[in-house]
Amino acid sequence: MSISDSPASSICIAQMPQMDTGLYSQPMAFPKTPDGRSMEQMMGFVPYSSCLTPSSTERAQQNQQDFSQFLLPPPASTLRPMGQKRGPSKDSVEYRLRRERNNIAVRKSRDKARRRIQLTQQRALQLQDENHSLQLHIQRLSHEVDALRHYLSQCHLQAKEQDTTGD
Amino acid sequence: MSISDSPASSICIAQMPQMDTGLYSQPMAFPKTPDGRSMEQMMGFVPYSSCLTPSSTERAQQNQQDFSQFLLPPPASTLRPMGQKRGPSKDSVEYRLRRERNNIAVRKSRDKARRRIQLTQQRALQLQDENHSLQLHIQRLSHEVDALRHYLSQCHLQAKEQDTTGD
DNA sequence: AAACATTGCGCAATTG
DNA sequence: ACAATTGCGCAATGTT
Structure with missing residues (x-):
C-alpha cells in the first residue's frame, strides 16, 4: 500500500497540499549551468518567473491562508486549461499516485545518499x-x-681491524 | 507533527509557479543583482502569479481567509495591502522578502554541503x-x-670463522 | 514504455 | 531578527 500513515513521522502525504510549484514550473531542469542558474534560453520561454507569486502555495498547514488563487482574471485562461480532467495526468488519482511513489523514491534515495556520505566519512x-x-x-x-x-659498519670495521691485525 | 490536514480531500491548493528566486527569472524586467536577490524588494509586489491553475479551484476551502492582497496585478503600488493581515507576515512583501533570503541561504548552504562532501570523497x-x-x-x-x-649474520659468521682461524 | 532513482529547487520548521 | 540547516514534496531527468 501506499503510505498511509506512518508511525511517527510522517506527514501526511497524500493529499496534502503543499505543493508549490505547480504548474508550470520549470524550476530546474534545464541545463543547468555550472553555476547553477540561468539558462532557459533554450526554450524560449521565459520563465515568468518572476512570477511571483507568493505564497500561494501554502500548504495548509494550519495557518495559512491561501489566498485565492484565482482572483485574478488574468491570463488565466490562457494557461493550461485543464478543467478538471484527470485524464491524462494532473490532478487526480493517477497523478497523485505517481507523486506519492516518487516521494517515496525520493526519501529512499536520500537516505541512501546520507548513508553513503556517512560511510565515506x-x-x-x-x-x-x-x-x-x-x-x-x-x-x-x-x-x-x-x-x-650501524652494526654492519661496525662489523666491517672490526673485520678490517682484524684483518690488519691479523695480517 | 505536522499537521496538516486539511480535510482530506483537498489537494492542492494553489499551484503556481514559484520560482522566483531569481534564478531563472528575470523575464524582463528587473535588474537582479548578482547575488540573486532583488527584485521584489523594490516593488513589493505580490502574487499574482500567473498561474493558477484552475482546476482546483473549487476546493475552496472555506478557510482561506485571507488572500488578500488584492489580487491585482498592478503594480501595486508597492506595498502591501493592508487589509486584514494577520499581523506578522504572510503573504506579501515581508514574507516574500524573507522567502527570497531563505532561498538564497538554502542554495548557499547546499553548495557548501556539496563541496564538503566532494572534499571528503x-x-x-x-x-x-x-x-x-x-x-x-x-x-x-x-x-x-x-x-x-642477513648480511649481519654473514658478518658474524665470518668473524667467527676468522676467530676460529686466527685463534 | 512504465517504474524507480537522482537532483535542483522552493517552502517551512528548527537551530544558533 | 536573521542566517544556516534540514526534512519534505514537486518536477525534470536519468536509469533500468
Missing part, C-alpha cells in the same frame, strides 16, 4: 588512522634499518 | 593512495631489514 577517518599506524611502522623500520646499518 | 581517495604508498614503503623497508640482517 567513516572511511576517511579510518584511512587516516591506518595511515598514522603505517607511518609509525615505517618509523620503526627506518630506525631498525639504521641500527642494522 | 577526494580526501578518502587521497588517503587511500597514500596508504598504498606507505605500504609499499613498508615492504621495501622490511626487505631491507631482512637483507641487512
Whole structure:
C-alpha cells in the first residue's frame, strides 16, 4: 500500500497540499549551468518567473491562508486549461499516485545518499588512522634499518681491524 | 507533527509557479543583482502569479481567509495591502522578502554541503593512495631489514670463522 | 514504455 | 531578527 500513515513521522502525504510549484514550473531542469542558474534560453520561454507569486502555495498547514488563487482574471485562461480532467495526468488519482511513489523514491534515495556520505566519512577517518599506524611502522623500520646499518659498519670495521691485525 | 490536514480531500491548493528566486527569472524586467536577490524588494509586489491553475479551484476551502492582497496585478503600488493581515507576515512583501533570503541561504548552504562532501570523497581517495604508498614503503623497508640482517649474520659468521682461524 | 532513482529547487520548521 | 540547516514534496531527468 501506499503510505498511509506512518508511525511517527510522517506527514501526511497524500493529499496534502503543499505543493508549490505547480504548474508550470520549470524550476530546474534545464541545463543547468555550472553555476547553477540561468539558462532557459533554450526554450524560449521565459520563465515568468518572476512570477511571483507568493505564497500561494501554502500548504495548509494550519495557518495559512491561501489566498485565492484565482482572483485574478488574468491570463488565466490562457494557461493550461485543464478543467478538471484527470485524464491524462494532473490532478487526480493517477497523478497523485505517481507523486506519492516518487516521494517515496525520493526519501529512499536520500537516505541512501546520507548513508553513503556517512560511510565515506567513516572511511576517511579510518584511512587516516591506518595511515598514522603505517607511518609509525615505517618509523620503526627506518630506525631498525639504521641500527642494522650501524652494526654492519661496525662489523666491517672490526673485520678490517682484524684483518690488519691479523695480517 | 505536522499537521496538516486539511480535510482530506483537498489537494492542492494553489499551484503556481514559484520560482522566483531569481534564478531563472528575470523575464524582463528587473535588474537582479548578482547575488540573486532583488527584485521584489523594490516593488513589493505580490502574487499574482500567473498561474493558477484552475482546476482546483473549487476546493475552496472555506478557510482561506485571507488572500488578500488584492489580487491585482498592478503594480501595486508597492506595498502591501493592508487589509486584514494577520499581523506578522504572510503573504506579501515581508514574507516574500524573507522567502527570497531563505532561498538564497538554502542554495548557499547546499553548495557548501556539496563541496564538503566532494572534499571528503577526494580526501578518502587521497588517503587511500597514500596508504598504498606507505605500504609499499613498508615492504621495501622490511626487505631491507631482512637483507641487512642477513648480511649481519654473514658478518658474524665470518668473524667467527676468522676467530676460529686466527685463534 | 512504465517504474524507480537522482537532483535542483522552493517552502517551512528548527537551530544558533 | 536573521542566517544556516534540514526534512519534505514537486518536477525534470536519468536509469533500468
